[in-house]
Amino acid sequence: MARIARLSDVLINKIAAGEVVERPASVVKELVENSIDAGSRTIRVALEKGGLGRITISDDGHGMGMEDARLCLERHATSKLRELDDLFTINTKGFRGEALPAIASVSRFTLHTAEPGAQVGTKVVVEGGSDPLVEEAPPRVGTVISVEDLFYNTPARRKFMKREATELQHAEEAVIRLALAHPDVAFFVEHGGQQLFTSPASPGDxxxxxxxxxxxxxxxxxxxxxxxxxxxxxxxxxxxxxxxxxxxxxxxxxxxxxxxxxxxxxxxxxxxxxxxxxxxxxxxxxxxxxxxxxxxxxxxxxxxxxxxxxxxxxxxxxxxxxxxxxxxxxxxxGNKGEGGGPEQPRQAAHYAMAVERFLTRAQEATWGAPLPLPGTQDAPVPGGGPTSPLPFAPTSMQGPSGPAFAPVTTLLPGRAPAFGQAQPQLNEAPPPGYFGALRPMGVLGERFHVCEGPGGTLVVLDAHAALERARLMGFQRMVEREEAPVPTLFGAMVELPVSVAKALVEGREALARLGLEVEPFGGTTLALKAVPPSLVGADARALLEALARALPPPGSALDGTTLAEGLRVLACHAARHAEGQLSEGKLRSLLGELDAADFHPSCIHGTVVVLEVPLLELERRALRPPNPKI
Known part of the structure; x- marks a missing residue:
């Protein structure tokens, strides 16, 4: 009996899927490349659950007839190669004819397409590599491909997928790479119905x-x-x-x-x-x-x-x-200008004009009309205070982390920008490694730390807000691990108002989850027997009074959501206690903690970056005549 046997087409496609389809981002890449090869001018990508739930790619390319729609799901069937010499002169994204059958073998796959001007379209459905079901469908422009439940029939592959946010990041990056290569094509990406990346075609620039x-x-x-x-x-x-x-x-x-x-x-x-x-x-x-x-x-x-x-x-x-x-x-x-004389330092005027043009364009896109340019005159800003003389200015608007520091543009209240339409706010989404790259230079007003950023950028940090953000992360981990309170050597007796003492006694279970242990000590006096290490020595009375207002109602489920307000109180008081002890070494350590921190949960004081001014703006201001009319 022969020991060598031909593999089935289903198994061959699944083996190919192991090479071609590494994760949802691989599917996005292969399908969007096919859309580009089909001459599409607009490509839309819709994702669910980071792409593991569903991936839908819609384009306005030339589409396919029924026979081509059937053939494209056969292994090594392609319109991009005919002869051996074609392999050495490839001008398309795809060419092997492996992607579609490989993707269809590990998902619930649906293709809906039609040729231009066709009276009827084609729909093809494949369930985990089974024989395709081909039927007529209403005509449409271009092609729509839906990939659902990726790796549902290969659970060993599925369990190696990362968490949803990670897979989504990879999928978004796959689109960005293709979008950079093809500025003449419009790209739109959404996840769970929310826009992530919106970029109309920009072939001219x-x-x-x-x-x-x-x-x-x-x-x-x-x-x-x-x-x-x-x-x-x-x-x-x-x-x-x-x-x-x-x-x-x-x-x-x-x-x-x-x-x-x-x-x-x-x-x-x-x-x-x-x-x-x-x-x-x-x-x-x-x-x-x-x-x-x-x-x-x-x-x-x-x-x-x-x-x-x-x-x-x-x-x-x-x-x-x-x-x-x-x-x-x-x-x-600082190259020499005409005649051998030095040009203005770094040609700041040239850069200032470029910055101003960009700021004006960004403001027009947000409000429909230009605002006064930075440094020209005070003018009311919709939803905020007066225009700042700097391109990056605090506003009175609230972001997810408290008062928002808004670089470049002021956003419409309640309307989040699509990815690529506004720079992420530093107090909501700082770039990776942003804080660790700062170089501390001094302290202003015994509270604000002045730092030098990359390229000479001036950055001012609020030490209290920075400590608060870092401490909040530690307290959240404590709650997630359900750590028991650790008795402190220095307990405290605190006499409190009746309502405060009553709320604390009723909330002793919640306090224990927050790392505190209190016991009645007669009347309205409570004994504070345990606090988290970073709160040892903090003002016990102020801490307990603030916690009494922040505890969830008795009987509530105790989790990160119901204890969120209490965690914010702990973080704020821990930061207040540590502010005066922030040496340069501790500040550098704190900056490293901020790079690892999650900026999505809100803090009581959320504005870590109070001010960020690029070197170009400082030079522009230094070169500006004292009297603008001269």
């Missing part, structure tokens, strides 16, 4: 797409690069060395409009920037390398994210030259 993908703060720092050598063309944009990140997530390299990761290209980029960046900082780079398709092999990685160049050194040298030329010619070097 790629910087608009870069700002939509990476945040509007990068826009005034973008510098074009261009270099052509021996069949290699390098174009794109880099951010000035004054705008950097703590990691390499801002480096995007594309070969013939395909996102790739290549050590040689990354090395060329790092070498070009090495004299301009501080230790631990990484550049922001969006580069497009165009070469003859015959000079690059894109068929060396299952997900097509690595390539092999016929002349890897030549490509790397061209990339290095393109960035080096842009850096040498850039105004931040």
């Amino acid at each position: 790629p910087r608009e797409r870069i700002a939509a993908a990476l945040g509007p703060g990068v826009h005034p720092h973008l510098v074009p690069v261009e270099e052509r050598r021996l069949g290699v063309s390098v174009t794109g944009h880099i951010a000035s060395p004054e705008y950097t990140l703590p990691n390499a997530r801002g480096i995007y390299t594309f070969v013939n409009r395909r996102y790739i990761r290549d050590r040689g290209l990354n090395s060329a980029i790092q070498r070009a920037f090495q004299e301009f960046l501080a230790s631990g900082r990484q550049p922001v780079v969006v580069l497009f390398i165009d070469v003859d398709p015959r000079a690059v092999d894109v068929n060396v990685h299952p997900q097509k994210q690595e390539v092999r160049f016929a002349d890897a050194k030549g490509v790397g040298d061209t990339v290095h030259a393109a960035i080096s030329r842009a850096l040498r010619a850039a105004p931040w070097l």
Whole structure:
């Protein structure tokens, strides 16, 4: 009896899915690439449960007839290759014909499509790799593909998926990479009905797409690069060395409009920037390398994210030259002007105008009319106080973490911006590594810590709010672990008003979950026998009075939600107790804690970043004449 047998098509597709479909982001990437290859001008991505629940891709491309819709779900059936030579001149995103059958083998798959002008469309349904059910359907423009319950029939794969937020982040990043490569295509991404990424087509100005993908703060720092050598063309944009990140997530390299990761290209980029960046900082780079398709092999990685160049050194040298030329010619070097005389420092006037143009555009997008430019005159701001003379100004609006510090734009009350439409507020979503990159310089008013940020940015922190945020995270972990109160060596007897003492005695179980132990000691006096370590020595009376107002009603379920107000009280009092003991070493440790903190839960005092002023704005103000009319 033969020991070797042919594998079934279902098993072959599932094996292929192990290479092609790594996670929901892989599905998003493959399907959106197909939409781009189909000539789509608008692509919509809708996700549920991070993509594990449902992924829906809608496009307005050329669609398919019934026969093509049936064939596209067969392994190695593709419209993008015909002969062997075609493999060496690939100009499309996909070409192997593996993605659709692989995806359909590990999900509940539905395809609805029609050719332009067709009187009838086609619907194809596949359940976990079963035989496709093909039927007629109403005609539509383009194609809609729905992928539900990804990996439902391969539970071993499903259990290796990360939590929903992580999978969603990967899926969103997959769209951003494709959106950067194709600014002529409009992209819209939503999750659970909420918009995440909204970017209309911007073929005339790629910087608009870069700002939509990476945040509007990068826009005034973008510098074009261009270099052509021996069949290699390098174009794109880099951010000035004054705008950097703590990691390499801002480096995007594309070969013939395909996102790739290549050590040689990354090395060329790092070498070009090495004299301009501080230790631990990484550049922001969006580069497009165009070469003859015959000079690059894109068929060396299952997900097509690595390539092999016929002349890897030549490509790397061209990339290095393109960035080096842009850096040498850039105004931040203080190059000589005409006649050999020095230009104004860093050409601040040029940068100031760029910043002002961007601020004006952002304000018009929010309010429909321009607001007075920073530093020109005081004017009322809708929903806030007077216009600040700086581009980043506190407002009276409330964010999820208390009073919101609003960079660039003031948002409509109750209306959250879609991803890419407004820079995340630092007191709600600080960039990774933001606080650890700060360099403390001094204390102002015995409360505010003045720091230098990347590129010379001036940052002012509220020490109390920073401590409060860090302590809140510790208290939340204590509640989640259900730690029992630890008796303290220094108990306290506290005489309290009748109503306060009564509320505390009734809430002793809730207090225990918060790490405190109290006992009646006659009359309205309570014995405080245990407190969390960070509250040892704090004002016991003020703490207990505040907790009495924050405890949930008797009989309530005790969890992170019902105890949230009590946790905020603990964090505030712990911060108040530690404020005066914040040495430089402890401040640096605190900044590290802030980078690991969750900024979504609200604090009583939520405004950690009181002020952030870019170096460009300081230079613009320094160069402004004392009398604007002169």
